[in-house]
Amino acid sequence: MDAFGVDIGGSGIKGAPVDLAGGALAAERHKVLTPQPATPDAVADRVKEVVDHFGWSGRPVGATFPGVVVGGTTRTAANVDKGWIGLDAAALIGERIGAPVTLLNDADAAGVAEMTFGAGRGRMGTVVVLTFGTGIGSAVFTGGRLVPNTELGHLELNGHDAETRASSRAKEDGDLTWARWARRVQKYLRYVEGLFSPELFVIGGGVSRKADKFLPLIQGVSAEIVPARLENNAGIVGAAMAASAAATGPAGGV
CATH class of the missing domain: 3.30.420.40 (ATPase, nucleotide binding domain)
Known part of the structure; x- marks a missing residue:
């Protein structure tokens, strides 16, 4: 089964569908530059660009964030705009792409992928x-x-x-x-x-x-x-795993 992951970083935003059976990208990833300043609205637009590149509209998406994420809310923003602090970022990005979004810390996503497949x-x-x-x-x-x-x-x-x-x-x-x-x-x-x-x-x-x-x-x-x-694809894989877990079971199932 394929799921979709987006990895939001301080310099780039990349994403791809992921084959969850083997933890590999199901297509070559698409990457865009992180906007500067990396405001929530500007980043959400770029995430939509990545998702639309694959025609993944309307289906659940997992996304990473370079900071603390609790229940879809971003608590810190060390390398992006401070407007993220205290924001329901999962809801914002979900609204922008028109689909449910599961958001988690970027390194946590990469770690889950490495512990499962790497x-x-x-x-x-x-x-x-x-x-x-x-x-x-x-x-x-x-x-x-x-x-x-x-x-x-x-x-x-x-x-x-x-x-x-x-x-x-x-x-x-x-x-x-x-x-x-x-x-x-x-x-x-x-x-x-x-x-x-x-x-x-x-x-x-x-x-x-x-x-x-x-x-x-x-x-x-x-x-x-x-x-x-998994090198630099680990975040994408972990985000896709989170989206799949959210769609099939209790939140935080990764």
Whole structure:
């Protein structure tokens, strides 16, 4: 069965139908740039553009958001316009596309996909999935169950919001070499490990495609560290899973 997922990020909005039997995209994803400023109305228009590209009108859609989401309401907005804070974003986007929308945190969606189809499959200990992009998203699992909205990218590290130092954007903005950026990621992973003692870190986001350039440089972390198998499609897959679960069972069935 196919479902549809949209991944809303700080720099891009991408989506595709997903084959839920295998966790793979059922068509090549369509991506548009995130509007700047990323106001709710402007982003909703872009989500509609992605959905309409596939002729998915009238059918349920899952969507991710780069911040805390509780019951379809967006509580934080670190890398998008502050107008999202306290907004019933699921209702706004649903109105715009003319279909029910299930909204969840972007890293939580990616994590659910990786735990079901990817690098975390079958792991029942504590697993931390981290997505490195405009910011750093996090999803924490124990016993295979998600602890939602952890937002570990906003931990304070050496007096800074961690994602301002160790995200992919920080690498690009600072024109950092892989080695220098890896040292920052290493420091961040050690800090997270000290708090959660995970057995596994799964590193996702677009940078996961180049994992061979930085993961071998990371030292002093006891947990196993692996790249996300679904790479930057994990959010789309997880969003589609959420839409399917909402349509077939109680909300939050992912």
